[in-house]
Amino acid sequence: MNFDGFTSKDFETFTIDGLEDRMDAIRERIQPKFQIIGQTLTDDLSSILQNEMFLHIAKHARRTINPPKDTWLAIAANKRGYKQHPHFQVGLFDDHLFIWLAFIYELPNKENIALNFLNNMDIIKNSVPDDFCVSLDHTKKDSIPFNVIDLKSSLERFRDVKKAEFLIGRHINVENPILNDGDKLLKVILETFQTLIPLYKLSLELKNVQAL
Secondary structure: OOOOOHHHHHHHHHOOOOHHHHHHHHHHHHHHHHHHHHHHHHHHHHHHHHOOOOEEEEOOOOOOOOEEEEEEEEEEOOOOOOOOOEEEEEOOOOEEEEEEEEOOOOOOOOHHHHHHHHHOHHHHHHOOOOOOOOEEEOOOOEEEEEOOOOOHHHHHHHHHHHOOOOOEEEEOOOOOOOHHHHHHHHHHHHHHHHHHHHHHHHHHHHOOOOOO
């Protein structure tokens, strides 16, 4: 099966009322596409990182009443799960597609990751283009352009606040025609991940991390 990109109907999934009906649409419209692009991206990242990576597609299994506002795939170096590990994400809200390197609050060692980032902010600043953006909460649509964010205070919050998160990458607006071109979109997603590889590797280097 070829990947032809995402359509307006895919994004309209998040306007469907009711948990069961919306989940049916996610499973029918979006998850098959996640399976295709997710396996391709997982293979590419495994090759680039020289380490086996594993695809996880959000099941939203804990939901009993409220339908999900977004859905995603995640790629991590752990076969059993991704939330407790640095991971790569591609997902949809109703108005944009997001491409993240994600460090979410379930990370058991997020304080040390934050310290390592704070100690190496020059690597982050030199690696990340100005047109990327940052999210401090994966459950919200909001993001902050990388060229205006206060990186130091954001990382300090990520270090100090238990529920704080740090996601960095790109948003692509629902009206952007690249979403309808599967080959071009896959290229952009992979290029985004490749740009963020130095940060991913930095998050794994936690030996001798010292507080500022």
